[in-house]
Amino acid sequence: MSHEQPQQQPQALGASELEEVFGPSIWESAAHAKIPKNAWEYHIRRQLNDAAYNHLEYVPYCSTMPVQPRCEEPKFMWKRKERH
Numbered sequence: 001m002s003h004e005q006p007q008q009q010p011q012a013l014g015a016s017e018l019e020e021v022f023g024p025s026i027w028e029s030a031a032h033a034k035i036p037k038n039a040w041e042y043h044i045r046r047q048l049n050d051a052a053y054n055h056l057e058y059v060p061y062c063s064t065m066p067v068q069p070r071c072e073e074p075k076f077m078w079k080r081k082e083r084h
Contacts, residue, residue, distance in 0.1 A: 029062035
């Protein structure tokens with residue numbers, strides 16, 4: 001006869017609770033950044049109105065680990081636009 005305790009399932013955490021535990025995401029940390037004037041690929045694609053510009057977002061992210069509350073030198077990447 002076993003006297004093991006039944007295992008409890010972990011509780012799902014909300015976004016604010018996750019941020020308290022793990023800190024901001026790589027996107028939240030860099031959300032304040034604006035697209036720089038020397039981001040030539042973005043500006044060329046915007047002028048051409050090409051597929052990347054129409055279907056992707058050029059977004060800032062924090063590349064440092066651990067992620068800082070506010071990223072001072074964010075990098076940018078193309079990310080698929082969310083559809084509503």
